[in-house]
Amino acid sequence: MSSTEMKPGIDPNTMSIIVTKGSLDWAYPPFILSTTAAAMGLDVTMFFTFYGLPLLMKDLKLQVSSLGNPAMKMPMMGMHMGMPNLVSAIPGVDAAASKMMKNLIKKKGVASIPELRELAVEADVRMIACQMTLDLFEYSKDDMIEGIEIGGAATYIEVATQSHINLFI
Amino acid sequence: MADQVLDAKGLNCPLPILKAKKALKSLEGGNTLEVQSTDPGSVADFAAFCRTTGNEMLEQNEEGGVWTYLIRKTG
Numbered sequence: 001m002s003s004t005e006m007k008p009g010i011d012p013n014t015m016s017i018i019v020t021k022g023s024l025d026w027a028y029p030p031f032i033l034s035t036t037a038a039a040m041g042l043d044v045t046m047f048f049t050f051y052g053l054p055l056l057m058k059d060l061k062l063q064v065s066s067l068g069n070p071a072m073k074m075p076m077m078g079m080h081m082g083m084p085n086l087v088s089a090i091p092g093v094d095a096a097a098s099k100m101m102k103n104l105i106k107k108k109g110v111a112s113i114p115e116l117r118e119l120a121v122e123a124d125v126r127m128i129a130c131q132m133t134l135d136l137f138e139y140s141k142d143d144m145i146e147g148i149e150i151g152g153a154a155t156y157i158e159v160a161t162q163s164h165i166n167l168f169i
Numbered sequence: 170m171a172d173q174v175l176d177a178k179g180l181n182c183p184l185p186i187l188k189a190k191k192a193l194k195s196l197e198g199g200n201t202l203e204v205q206s207t208d209p210g211s212v213a214d215f216a217a218f219c220r221t222t223g224n225e226m227l228e229q230n231e232e233g234g235v236w237t238y239l240i241r242k243t244g
Contacts, residue, residue, distance in 0.1 A: 036183040039190035040221045110181040119187055 015165040016045045018156065019052030024062040024098055024113070025072075027055055030169045031116040037165075038123035045163065046120070047156045049130035052169075053137070056129055056144040060114055063098040074100070121147060128155060171203035171239060172196060178207045178235060185211045186218055189240070193224065196242045201227065204238045211236055 015037050019030045030052070034044045048056050055062075066072045067088040073080035087093055105112065111119075120127070127148045134141070134150070141150065149155075160166045175192045177185040185206045192202050204215070212229075215238045219226040228239040 032183050035187055039183070039187050040218060108181055109179045109184070111184050111187075116183075 010162060010164050011043070012164045013042045014044075014163040015042050015167070016047065016156070016159050016163040017167045017169055019046055019048045019055060019169055020050050021169065022051040022054040022062070024064040024101060026169070027062055027113045028116075030055075030167075031113060031120060033167065033169075034125045035116055035119045035123060038120065038125050042165075043126075044120075044123075045126040045128065045159045047128045047130065047151070047159070049133050053129060053133045053139060055113070055117070056127065056148055057139075058143060058145055060117075062113055063094050064101050065094045066097060067094075074104070117145070121145070126159075128159075172200040174203045174205070176205050177211075178205050180206070181208055182210050182214065186214055189215070189218070193240070193242050198242055198244050200242050202240045202242065204240065206236050206238070207234055209236075211238075215240070 015034075017030050017034055021027075030046060034046055037044050054060075064072075065088055066083040067085055070082065073082045083093075083097070088097070102112070128151045129141070129144060129148050131150050131152050133139070173192055173196060175188055177188055180188070185204065185208055189202065189204050192204075196202060204211075206215075208214075212231075215229075216226060218224070219240060223243050225241040225243055226238060227241050228237075230237045
């Protein structure tokens with residue numbers, strides 16, 4: 001059996017996503033993919049680990065930074081502009097940039113992350129928080145939204161062995 | 170005349186699809202949903218959505234930057 005053929009017994013309509021990043025910009029790919037896949041009839045599981053774990057917090061305070069991100073150029077004054085690293089290192093600049101990004105998102109009719117997350121929960125997307133990350137960064141399950149599971153690497157691997165599409169974001 | 174109309178104008182991906190899915194859920198098999206969208210990406214998206222979910226795309230129109238899709242719910 002070649003590696004491009006599906007293993008017998010795996011439902012093609014299954015997807016898993018490992019979510020490892022938690023900034024405002026990186027929150028979008030996993031939630032857009034999971035909600036859209038669920039809307040198209042797939043069974044989706046999201047595993048939140050490391051910097052992805054804060055995306056499960058009740059109180060989301062997502063930020064974005066242009067520091068070290070030379071690809072980030074925002075539409076401003078009729079052109080696309082980036083910010084010098086030195087400027088984004090000044091206190092308060094990240095918070096301001098995040099506010100601007102959120103305003104842009106709202107203006108363009110793009111869903112907010114809380115909205116997408118709620119849609120994911122409504123669509124029965126399975127969300128698993130990494131136990132090790134909870135311990136490591138001293139988060140409590142009470143900080144997180146309701147309805148999530150807690151698990152470790154083996155939990156994810158089992159999901160992945162039964163999932164047709166497995167993404168690492 | 171569609172059984173239900175969904176105005177998704179001004180909304181960006183993936184909201185048109187997500188809202189359409191929600192609207193279709195409340196319809197019976199054989200009912201039709203008309204979706205209006207200003208998102209150019211919705212053309213390919215709704216075609217893919219219908220192919221994958223088995224719902225039928227009856228009509229597709231565009232006028233003045235607004236795309237209209239007539240979808241029939243199957244099953």
